[in-house]
Amino acid sequence: MKSFYLTDTGKVREHNEDSVIIVKNHNNEHLLAVADGMGGHSAGEIASSLAIDYLVNSFNENFVDLDKLGAINWLREKVVRINDLIFDYVEKHPESKGMGTTLVLALITKEYILFGN
Numbered sequence: 001m002k003s004f005y006l007t008d009t010g011k012v013r014e015h016n017e018d019s020v021i022i023v024k025n026h027n028n029e030h031l032l033a034v035a036d037g038m039g040g041h042s043a044g045e046i047a048s049s050l051a052i053d054y055l056v057n058s059f060n061e062n063f064v065d066l067d068k069l070g071a072i073n074w075l076r077e078k079v080v081r082i083n084d085l086i087f088d089y090v091e092k093h094p095e096s097k098g099m100g101t102t103l104v105l106a107l108i109t110k111e112y113i114l115f116g117n
Contacts, residue, residue, distance in 0.1 A: 001108070003032065017044040017101075019052035023059055031059045033105035043089075043099035050089060051082045051101050068112045075116050079103065 003022045017037030024030050035051040037044020058078050066074055082103070090096050107114040 001030065003030075017048055019045075019048040019101075021052050021056055023056055025060060025063060027065065028110070029063065030108040031055065031063070031105065032108070033103065035101045035103045038100040038102070043093070043096035044101060046089065046096065047086050047099045047101035050085050051103050054078065054082055054085060055105070063107075068114070071107055071109070071112070071114055075105070075107065075114065079116070 019035045019037075020033065022030065022032050033052060033055055035048035037046070037048040055078060058074075058081075063071075063074060086099065086101070090099060103116070105116045107116075
């Protein structure tokens with residue numbers, strides 16, 4: 001499978017708040033994700049980076065031979081944890097209050113493809 005990504009700051013913002021990954025593990029399973037820090041909110045680029053960094057580490061460490069239901073549960077757990085990480089960050093950095101990110105992702109295995117938004 002060939003894949004690539006391209007991001008753009010758009011016409012309004014001066015900096016890019018996007019974070020993107022394409023990761024393949026040892027089982028030839030793929031995780032593709034885009035997190036777009038919410039424009040206009042403080043620290044959107046931090047929120048998107050927190051989400052993507054956590055997903056990469058989690059995928060590499062513990063996404064192993066999961067069936068479809070296990071993968072759905074894995075995704076749910078990761079999204080809840082990302083939300084907690086963002087709230088924890090804001091608690092420690094009050095100047096970031098209001099930061100957030102969108103998250104769109106896909107998991108591709110030999111048995112199934114899952115999309116999340």
